Amino acid sequence: MTKFADLGLDPKVLSAVEDAGYETPTPIQAGAIPPALEGRDVLGIAQTGTGKTASFTLPMITMLAKGRARARMPRSLVLAPTRELAAQVAENFDVYAKNTRLTKALLIGGVSFKEQDALIDKGVDVLIATPGRLLDHFERGKLLLTGVQIMVVDEADRMLDMGFIPDIERIFQLTPFTRQTLFFSATMAPEIERITNTFLHNPVKIEVARAATTGENIAQGVVMFKASRKDRQAKEKREVLRALIDQEGDALTNAIIFCNRKTEVDVVAKSLSKHGYDAAPIHGDLDQSQRTRTLDSFREGKLRFLCASDVAARGLDVPSVSHVFNYDVPSHAEDYVHRIGRTGRAGRSGKALMICVPHDEKYLDAIEALVEKQIPRLENPLKGPAAEKPATPEKPAAPEKPAAPAPRAAAPKPAAPKPAEEKPEPAPRKPAAKGREKPAPRGKGERRRDEPVVGMGDHVPAFLLRSFKPEKEAS
Ligand code: AMP
Numbered sequence: 001m002t003k004f005a006d007l008g009l010d011p012k013v014l015s016a017v018e019d020a021g022y023e024t025p026t027p028i029q030a031g032a033i034p035p036a037l038e039g040r041d042v043l044g045i046a047q048t049g050t051g052k053t054a055s056f057t058l059p060m061i062t063m064l065a066k067g068r069a070r071a072r073m074p075r076s077l078v079l080a081p082t083r084e085l086a087a088q089v090a091e092n093f094d095v096y097a098k099n100t101r102l103t104k105a106l107l108i109g110g111v112s113f114k115e116q117d118a119l120i121d122k123g124v125d126v127l128i129a130t131p132g133r134l135l136d137h138f139e140r141g142k143l144l145l146t147g148v149q150i151m152v153v154d155e156a157d158r159m160l161d162m163g164f165i166p167d168i169e170r171i172f173q174l175t176p177f178t179r180q181t182l183f184f185s186a187t188m189a190p191e192i193e194r195i196t197n198t199f200l201h202n203p204v205k206i207e208v209a210r211a212a213t214t215g216e217n218i219a220q221g222v223v224m225f226k227a228s229r230k231d232r233q234a235k236e237k238r239e240v241l242r243a244l245i246d247q248e249g250d251a252l253t254n255a256i257i258f259c260n261r262k263t264e265v266d267v268v269a270k271s272l273s274k275h276g277y278d279a280a281p282i283h284g285d286l287d288q289s290q291r292t293r294t295l296d297s298f299r300e301g302k303l304r305f306l307c308a309s310d311v312a313a314r315g316l317d318v319p320s321v322s323h324v325f326n327y328d329v330p331s332h333a334e335d336y337v338h339r340i341g342r343t344g345r346a347g348r349s350g351k352a353l354m355i356c357v358p359h360d361e362k363y364l365d366a367i368e369a370l371v372e373k374q375i376p377r378l379e380n381p382l383k384g385p386a387a388e389k390p391a392t393p394e395k396p397a398a399p400e401k402p403a404a405p406a407p408r409a410a411a412p413k414p415a416a417p418k419p420a421e422e423k424p425e426p427a428p429r430k431p432a433a434k435g436r437e438k439p440a441p442r443g444k445g446e447r448r449r450d451e452p453v454v455g456m457g458d459h460v461p462a463f464l465l466r467s468f469k470p471e472k473e474a475s
Pocket of ligand 1: 021022023024025026029047048049050051052053054
């Protein structure tokens with residue numbers, strides 16, 4: 001078995017790795033570090049949880065140990081798709097570079113330009129950034145990329161999802177042709193392949209298994225859930241979620257609950273809190289300080305339930321999550337793999353439970369095709385399908401009014417293109433990019449969100465015939 005000491009790393013880096021408690025390199029580290037140290041380009045096909053951050057940080061620190069940074073000309077550049085991921089790389093860098101005098105700057109949205117400019121002006125060895133923010137600094141004339149010797153692109157597939165590829169191409173062109181490139185992606189979509197063919201020079205390719213697809217240590221299950229009435233789906237689905245949580249008892253120490261939409265993340269978090277569960281949301285529309293606070297308390301074990309969107313949670317390193325709940329079936333099958341990969345890390349056992357409404361069955365099929373197995377069907381924990389409960393509305397039968405803006409309608413609606421999460425940064429992927437984001441055909445009575453409501457809409461709802469008190473909050 002390869003040892004860290006055999007990889008050619010600087011002794012100062014080795015001692016930091018030892019202090020971090022790592023005994024043996026992970027496969028991506030054993031595969032990527034030696035060629036990176038030789039100055040080769042590396043193409044790592046690996047997802048988060050495989051130790052890929054150290055696989056580029058450790059050789060970078062070793063190689064940068066010689067030489068000094070010049071004002072406004074960083075010597076290396078790490079690009080990450082989200083602020084959290086960039087911050088996480090920066091934290092890793094601090095841990096592994098603690099015995100060196102290398103300097104770094106983190107360029108992410110939500111932090112003042114002034115502070116970041118001051119650091120860059122002094123000269124930094126490592127610049128860690130999200131693409132949009134990096135280009136903002138560049139365009140303000142505060143930054144030169146001609147001194148970049150090593151460039152890392154982390155989570156390239158997520159960059160593609162978020163529409164960052166044009167920015168990445170531009171950044172590649174602003175750095176010297178002679179730079180070394182370390183490029184990581186969980187999957188190799190054709191567009192990613194094109195980028196690597198264009199900008200990497202004879203890379204060493206290292207592919208590590210997708211832990212989550214083969215991980216026998218993650219128990220999986222799905223509840224096929226049909227609401228008693230379409231307009232009650234959201235409320236009843238949240239009841240199923242609570243019942244699933246309760247059913248896990250003490251085995252559930254902490255959990256990430258994934259929703260497909262940011263508004264849903266808010267509604268679910270709010271609803272759980274209202275029912276006495278310790279929950280908070282994280283998604284791209286929340287301000288940075290709130291996101292950081294929420295994430296820190298989740299990491300420290302102070303917050304039990306993190307309700308998240310895919311982009312916000314992607315790649316976040318949260319050790320030992322006992323459970324993942326897919327409140328919504330992800331519409332991109334690969335996201336299922338990423339989501340459930342948040343549990344069962346480093347050989348620990350984990351559990352991933354999902355709720356599937358009839359509208360989402362097609363997504364479930366796609367997931368099962370991808371992971372090449374059937375996800376076991378679980379009984380609805382509410383003792384028999386909620387659908388069988390008599391629909392005696394003691395409350396109004398009006399469509400629910402979640403507290404968040406632009407609530408998800410209870411009735412199915414056309415599958416909207418997946419929105420980009422990081423607001424200030426580029427446009428979302430084009431709707432038809434993968435042919436799977438085309439709006440679903442509209443059924444009778446369904447209305448597109450952007451169409452005006454004429455009169456009563458498509459029908460006069462029964463609730464108008466009753467007196468009622470409107471709900472204030474999601475329950
Ligand atoms: P990453 O895939 O970079 O997000 O890393 C996932 C987790 O694995 C992080 O918590 C790292 O601290 C941890 N890690 C990285 N390398 C090793 C290693 N060689 N041995 C044990 N844990 C590691």
